[in-house]
Amino acid sequence: MKNIIKDRLAFLKPRRLDIIDESYLHKGHAGNTGGGHFNLIVVSEIFQNKSTMERHRIIYSALQDLIPDEIHALSIKAITPSENKKI
Numbered sequence: 001m002k003n004i005i006k007d008r009l010a011f012l013k014p015r016r017l018d019i020i021d022e023s024y025l026h027k028g029h030a031g032n033t034g035g036g037h038f039n040l041i042v043v044s045e046i047f048q049n050k051s052t053m054e055r056h057r058i059i060y061s062a063l064q065d066l067i068p069d070e071i072h073a074l075s076i077k078a079i080t081p082s083e084n085k086k087i
Contacts (some may be wrong), residue, residue, distance in 0.1 A: 001021070001036055001038075001070055001071070002019045002021060002038075004017050004039065004066070004070075005040070005066075005071075006019060007062065008062045008063055008066075009042060009059065009062055009063075010042075011017045011062070012042060012044040012045055012046050012058070013044060013045070013046070014042050014044045014082050015042075015044065015045075015084070016041060016042070016043035016084060017041070017043075018039075018040065018041040018042075018043055019039075019040055020038065020039040020040075020041075021036055021037070021038055021039060022037045022038065022039055023036040023037045023038075025037065028056065033071075035066075035067070035068050035069055035070050035071050035072030036070065036071055036072060036073075037072055037073040037074075038071060038074050039073070039075040039077075039080075040059065040071070040074065040076045040077065041077045041079075042059065042076070042077070042078045042079070043079055043080070043081055043083075043084045044076075044078070044080070045080065045081060045082075046058070047078055047079060047080045048080050052078070055076075055078035055079075056076050056078060058078075059076055059078060060074075061081075
């Protein structure tokens with residue numbers, strides 16, 4: 001699944017793309033039908049002058065057909081290269 005997410009987000013030309021699979025932390029919790037839990041950190045110039053909501057919409061749009069079957073939960077940190085220097 002990590003490779004699929006990476007391929008889907010390649011259009012962002014990310015300077016940094018961390019895909020952390022945290023599914024093991026959520027095994028058996030209520031409502032999980034088997035999809036994975038992922039934490040994303042995406043650093044891209046494309047996010048410049050976009051709100052947090054716009055950035056998340058871009059990512060969700062690229063992954064929408066994977067939700068909720070392959071991806072059950074998604075945590076996103078979408079930032080620009082200049083914002084990356086602050087974290």
